[in-house]
Amino acid sequence: MADLRIGIDVGGTNTDAVVLDPAGRVIAKAKRPTTPDVTEGLRAALDAVLTQVPDAARRVARVMLGTTHATNAILERRALGRVAVLRLGAPATTGVPPLTGWPEDLRKAVSAGEAVLPGGHYVDGRELAPPGLDAVRRFLDGVEAEAVAVTGVFSPASGEHERLVGELVAAEYGLPVSLSHEIGSLGLLERENATVLNAALYGVAAHVTGALAAALAERGLGARPYLAQNDGTLMTLEHAARLPVATIGSGPANSLRGAAYLSGAADAIVVDVGGTSTDLGVLAGGFPRESAAAVEIGGVLTNFRMPDILAIALGGGTVVREHGVGPDSVGYRIAEEALVLGGSTPTLTDAAVAAGRTPPHVTGWRVDTSAAIADMLQRALAVADARIADAVDRMALGRADRPLVAVGGGAFVLPARVPGAGEVIRPEHAEVANAVGAAIALASGRVDTILPAGDSRSKAIERAKEEAAARAVAAGADPALVEIVDLLEVPLSYLSEPAVRVHVKAAGPLAR
Amino acid sequence: MSIDASTHAALDAGDIPALARGCAVLGTGGGGDVRTGSLAAVRAVREYGPVPLVGLADLPEDALVVPLSGIGAPTVSHEMIHSEDEPRRIAEEVERLFGRPPGAVMSSEIGGSNGVAPVAWAAQLGLPLLDADGMGRAFPEVQMVSMYVAGLPADLVIMSDVQGNVVTIRPVDGLWSERLARAVCVAAGSSALMADYVLTAAGARGAVIEGTVTRALEIGRATEGAADPLRALQDRLGAARLVTGKLTDVERRTTGGFVRGTATIEGTGEDRGRTLVLELQNENLVAVEDGRPLAMVPDLITVVDTETAAAIQTEGLRYGQRVTVLAWPCDPLWRTPKGLGTAGPRAFGYELDYVPVEELTARG
Numbered sequence: 056m057a058d059l060r061i062g063i064d065v066g067g068t069n070t071d072a073v074v075l076d077p078a079g080r081v082i083a084k085a086k087r088p089t090t091p092d093v094t095e096g097l098r099a100a101l102d103a104v105l106t107q108v109p110d111a112a113r114r115v116a117r118v119m120l121g122t123t124h125a126t127n128a129i130l131e132r133r134a135l136g137r138v139a140v141l142r143l144g145a146p147a148t149t150g151v152p153p154l155t156g157w158p159e160d161l162r163k164a165v166s167a168g169e170a171v172l173p174g175g176h177y178v179d180g181r182e183l184a185p186p187g188l189d190a191v192r193r194f195l196d197g198v199e200a201e202a203v204a205v206t207g208v209f210s211p212a213s214g215e216h217e218r219l220v221g222e223l224v225a226a227e228y229g230l231p232v233s234l235s236h237e238i239g240s241l242g243l244l245e246r247e248n249a250t251v252l253n254a255a256l257y258g259v260a261a262h263v264t265g266a267l268a269a270a271l272a273e274r275g276l277g278a279r280p281y282l283a284q285n286d287g288t289l290m291t292l293e294h295a296a297r298l299p300v301a302t303i304g305s306g307p308a309n310s311l312r313g314a315a316y317l318s319g320a321a322d323a324i325v326v327d328v329g330g331t332s333t334d335l336g337v338l339a340g341g342f343p344r345e346s347a348a349a350v351e352i353g354g355v356l357t358n359f360r361m362p363d364i365l366a367i368a369l370g371g372g373t374v375v376r377e378h379g380v381g382p383d384s385v386g387y388r389i390a391e392e393a394l395v396l397g398g399s400t401p402t403l404t405d406a407a408v409a410a411g412r413t414p415p416h417v418t419g420w421r422v423d424t425s426a427a428i429a430d431m432l433q434r435a436l437a438v439a440d441a442r443i444a445d446a447v448d449r450m451a452l453g454r455a456d457r458p459l460v461a462v463g464g465g466a467f468v469l470p471a472r473v474p475g476a477g478e479v480i481r482p483e484h485a486e487v488a489n490a491v492g493a494a495i496a497l498a499s500g501r502v503d504t505i506l507p508a509g510d511s512r513s514k515a516i517e518r519a520k521e522e523a524a525a526r527a528v529a530a531g532a533d534p535a536l537v538e539i540v541d542l543l544e545v546p547l548s549y550l551s552e553p554a555v556r557v558h559v560k561a562a563g564p565l566a567r
Numbered sequence: 568m569s570i571d572a573s574t575h576a577a578l579d580a581g582d583i584p585a586l587a588r589g590c591a592v593l594g595t596g597g598g599g600d601v602r603t604g605s606l607a608a609v610r611a612v613r614e615y616g617p618v619p620l621v622g623l624a625d626l627p628e629d630a631l632v633v634p635l636s637g638i639g640a641p642t643v644s645h646e647m648i649h650s651e652d653e654p655r656r657i658a659e660e661v662e663r664l665f666g667r668p669p670g671a672v673m674s675s676e677i678g679g680s681n682g683v684a685p686v687a688w689a690a691q692l693g694l695p696l697l698d699a700d701g702m703g704r705a706f707p708e709v710q711m712v713s714m715y716v717a718g719l720p721a722d723l724v725i726m727s728d729v730q731g732n733v734v735t736i737r738p739v740d741g742l743w744s745e746r747l748a749r750a751v752c753v754a755a756g757s758s759a760l761m762a763d764y765v766l767t768a769a770g771a772r773g774a775v776i777e778g779t780v781t782r783a784l785e786i787g788r789a790t791e792g793a794a795d796p797l798r799a800l801q802d803r804l805g806a807a808r809l810v811t812g813k814l815t816d817v818e819r820r821t822t823g824g825f826v827r828g829t830a831t832i833e834g835t836g837e838d839r840g841r842t843l844v845l846e847l848q849n850e851n852l853v854a855v856e857d858g859r860p861l862a863m864v865p866d867l868i869t870v871v872d873t874e875t876a877a878a879i880q881t882e883g884l885r886y887g888q889r890v891t892v893l894a895w896p897c898d899p900l901w902r903t904p905k906g907l908g909t910a911g912p913r914a915f916g917y918e919l920d921y922v923p924v925e926e927l928t929a930r931g
Contacts, residue, residue: 058666147729149651150687177756178643183729208647243646244603341665451886512708556642 057116058434059108059249061278062494063100064309064487065093065122068330068387069464071490072100074108074115079316079483081491086464087447088387094122101270112275119493120267121283121305126310128259129353131159135255139200139230141191142247143207143216147183153206153247158354159303161196165269167200168427174216175208176503178505178554182206184215184387190224195228202254203228206235206247212505231257233299237301240503242555245349252352253300254402258298264292280461281531286362287312287343287492288499291531297344299348303352304361306489311336311343311362313492314460317482323458324450326443327491328465328489331384333443335365335450337457342540342562356528360501367446371401390395395420403439406432408466414467415481440470453504462488499540499562516542516557524559537563571577577617578686578696580609582784585791588877589683589783592800595867596681597850598705598883599641603648605683611690618686619695620780621671630670633661633765634714634775635688636747638726639758647729653760654688656727656775658663660735661765662722673697673771675712675763677779678705678850688760695829696780701764703898704867706910707849709748710741711896713765716906717774724748725762728755734808776898796876797891806895807928809854809861810834810843811873814888819847819881829871830884832892843892845870847881852915854892862894863917865901865910866924869893894924 058077063070066089074083085103090096097120128134150387153169154162172194173187195203203224214236221232225377233254239246267280281297285304295302307327313323313417321341327334337344343362350361363369368382371373372389385392385400394405407413409422409432422432449522451457459476462485473479484491502523520539527537541560585609587601588679594601596745612618626632635654637644654672662668674682675698689696701712715721721744726738734751738744744763752759766923771907786803793799803809812834819828827848832843846853851868852862862868870879873889899905902923911921 066800144648146652147650148648150649150653151603151610155606155610177647178640179756181756183756241642243647244606245649452886510705567676 056278057114059111059114059116060494061101061115061118061372062490062492062505063097063118063120064306064493065089065097065120065124066306066489066490067123070096070100072104072130073267073484073490073494075110075356075491077492079495080485081366084484084487084490086487093122094270097266100272104432105274114345115276115278116273117269117281118276119281119283119289119496120308121489121493122263122302123306124259125256125299125302126181126352128256129161129252132164134259135164136201136258137169138165138251139170139195139203140251141194141203141205142171142271143186143220144243145171145173145184145187147175147208148243151244154251155244161303161355165251168194168198170194172258172510174220176213176216178209178212186219188219191220191223192227193456195224198328200230202233202234202257204230204235204247204251204254206243206250208235208243209505210236210244211241211503236516237261238298239358240360241505242349242358245320245356249300249357249359252355252357253298256299257296258355260262260296264277264296265358266281266300268292272559282283283309283493283496285359286345286499286560287496289496289531289565291403295528304350304359307334307336307362307364308343308494309461309492310334310489311338311492312496313488313490314338314462314482316342316491317484317488318458318480320458320460320480323460323480324447325460325462325468326447326469327463328461328468329370330386330465331368331370332497333367333369335367335492336362337447337450340540365446365450369403369439369442370388371402371404373439373470375401375403375432377431380435380438394422401428401432403435403468404465406436406439409433410436412467412470439468439489443469444474447473447530449474455456459486497528497530498527498560498565499530500524500530501560502526502559503558504556505554506557508555512555518558519559520561521561527561527563531565532561532563533566537561568911576620576732577614578620579617580612582847583608583612583686585682585787586686586780586784587753587787589785589787590679590788591878592804592869592871593677593682593703593779593783593867594679594705594878594880595705595869596847596879598676598681598716600880601680601683603645604680605685607649607687608683609688615693618689620698621773622694622698623768623777626670626697628767628769630768631661631665631674631680631765632771633657633669633699633762634673634675635685635760635762636675637684638761643753643757647756647758648759649758650729651691652731653729654691654828655727656731656733657762658692660725660733661762664735665765669694670768671695671697671824672772674700674780676700676702676705677783678702678922681705682783684855696738697771697775698780699771699775699777700779701775703779703901704865705850709745709763711910712764712908713776713900714766714774715741715904716900716909719764719766719770719774721761721763723765726751726755726759728759729825744849760777763926776900783792783908790876797871797873800876801893802873803894804895806893807862807924809892809894809928810838811836811891812838812841812843814884814886817884817886835889845892848915849881851881853917853919854894854913858921860919861927862924863899863912863919863921864915865906868896869894873909894928896924
């Protein structure tokens with residue numbers, strides 16, 4: 056019977072895969088180098104875990120993939136589609152037209168044309184102008200685009216103009232459409248940027264979902280495929296095909312969720328030590344704490360809710376010198392370069408091993424050095440420990456009682472005690488925590504809108520909750536088990552009628 | 568009247584980042600995020616050409632100076648961005664009322680977003696930007712401008728909205744100007760462009776704070792590529808360094824449309840053992856150590872990142888940030904009895920007698 060789950064995480068250096076049994080135990084794991092086209096590494100990692108499990112092809116029910124495809128496509132300006140950028144805001148918003156401030160090369164790669172047309176709403180729900188459907192047609196008749204991005208003023212609160220235009224584009228032009236209220240929250244330019252990037256990624260998303268489906272078919276796996284997104288939850292391939300930009304940032308989110316799962320700690324600081332850098336994040340109620348700041352992707356500001364991550368240039372491969380630690384790293388060459396592995400470059404791994412911190416299940420690593428080098432390594436480790444403690448303190452916001460969960464391939468370099476945190480937990484399978492995070496992820500949906508603060512408030516909030524739950528179900532959640540996991544209300548000032556900004560998130564396990 | 572860009576310093580797209588950094592410093596924690604204003608300014612000077620930066624002496628005595636500012640809820644103006652036509656409609660109304668077109672645009676408030684956006688408005692109007700503003704920093708209320716302190720009557724307010732509506736208000740005093748302008752703003756969807764006071768170049772003398780656009784530019788440029796950005800900034804401002812340390816506590820509450828609260832900074836390095844508490848109300852208003860004030864409004868208090876010297880807005884203050892608090896003297900106009908009555912510590916509800924920052928820090 057089909058009762059196994061596979062989680063795959065495509066990282067910058069390694070592609071990790073795990074197989075979980077029905078009880079959620081890790082029964083197979085593998086690390087393979089990430090390949091330039093990503094799919095080869097994915098296949099290699101998949102094959103490596105499949106051979107460890109008898110009768111795997113028949114037993115795997117689901118495969119969850121976390122990937123950097125979309126991020127890389129934006130950073131490298133590669134395989135991006137041409138987008139007709141349409142804003143419903145006139146007569147407002149003309150002071151800053153679409154794509155203002157974009158790096159020129161990205162704008163060239165993505166934009167098929169931009170227009171600010173009548174439509175959109177005021178903060179209180181009145182129309183700024185009726186949607187200019189004829190103007191939409193004239194604009195689209197004059198551009199050659201592979202997709203359309205539509206952003207209306209205050210659409211997170213009033214999305215119907217965007218929907219009207221979306222229906223027109225689909226029916227009369229047959230083009231895929233990104234609607235901003237399905238993608239981002241308040242803040243017009245940041246939401247519009249995210250919506251345009253999303254539309255530009257349709258081709259990339261089709262490639263990834265196609266490659267995953269093909270890899271599963273080639274191996275005779277009847278498993279259902281899913282993609283991980285930036286809040287640590289999953290979406291179906293159909294959903295991912297519509298919202299590819301939501302896969303950006305799935306790596307840190309998976310690592311945090313995996314750390315929570317492996318350690319059993321729902322509230323903790325997670326420190327993920329890699330080869331070149333260390334990512335710190337915070338778990339609150341089992342989910343990543345989200346960043347309040349806008350996120351820049353490829354030189355463009357967006358308003359995604361991403362995990363609040365503090366990255367420091369410190370990892371197992373960080374180069375140690377007489378007067379300093381890093382920031383450069385030997386990276387994936389650590390197997391040849393590190394002293395303990397027979398190389399000639401002193402690294403943080405060597406410093407850790409010299410101090411008696413060795414990776415689990417590794418024996419025979421020895422630093423055989425002169426007193427001078429031993430001194431240097433010792434000083435370097437003290438500097439690294441202080442930097443970690445400093446970063447932990449920043450993330451912990453003064454609370455020193457949360458446990459610290461150490462994950463990632465370089466977790467062994469962390470000391471037994473870290474000031475600013477409670478006990479240091481080193482869960483089993485910590486080196487593949489991100490793949491585990493992908494395998495155990497839930498499906499979610501969110502709503503971010505403005506509602507009246509008066510008598511109708513509670514009814515309006517109920518409706519927002521229902522909408523978030525419906526979106527979670529659309530993303531693959533079991534309707535019977537979906538729950539509201541986050542509800543945030545922020546009062547707004549300077550408005551005619553008192554109003555609140557409401558953020559609701561619903562999540563649930565995947566439907567059978 | 569036309570100003571020849573070739574004979575004056577002119578602001579172009581390359582100047583906007585430095586101007587924005589300087590305006591953020593002069594915002595003393597408030598004045599709004601400079602990001603959208605910067606984008607509007609960059610876009611407008613690319614479209615309409617560089618904006619000449621002129622002094623009062625460059626303008627004919629009877630040239631009309633229009634002080635402009637955005638008014639409304641930040642959440643709204645971040646979503647419903649201004650229409651490009653708003654400044655033109657105000658300029659047309661000024662011409663209709665005064666019988667001649669405006670000669671220059673001025674920033675009502677150089678601190679924060681309202682310091683950068685006027686570059687866009689001036690570019691759209693094809694007018695020079697006056698190297699001056701009405702505050703020399705950021706303040707939260709409409710009457711807290713130098714023109715009011717200088718005794719000019721607040722008898723004309725012109726507002727325009729995204730639809731093209733223009734409203735001209737003839738208030739009897741500053742209080743009514745704030746009350747009526749706020750009501751119009753709400754009807755306009757909680758965001759509008761506003762000219763309060765229309766000045767002649769002659770009338771502006773002594774009633775505006777001169778040189779503040781240049782000052783903001785210089786502040787922004789001082790830290791660019793500096794080996795020690797903090798030192799460079801401190802020297803440029805002539806500021807006292809109140810403390811260098813770590814932000815250990817931020818407490819905020821929103822009342823009456825303002826963010827009020829405190830931020831606590833614990834000294835590090837040579838300041839170890841010291842604790843500075845900042846009183847916030849949109850802007851940083853009073854800095855206190857062991858119950859003793861070290862600086863207070865209307866003098867300027869700004870929190871900067873110790874490493875980069877970039878100013879941090881009050882909404883951006885977070886536990887764990889490594890910050891330095893700088894304080895420096897305000898324009899002399901604010902130290903007059905009417906200036907202190909308008910924007911001194913008691914105007915913000917603090918039971919404190921104003922003492923200049925240079926005296927407080929000299930006693931050290």
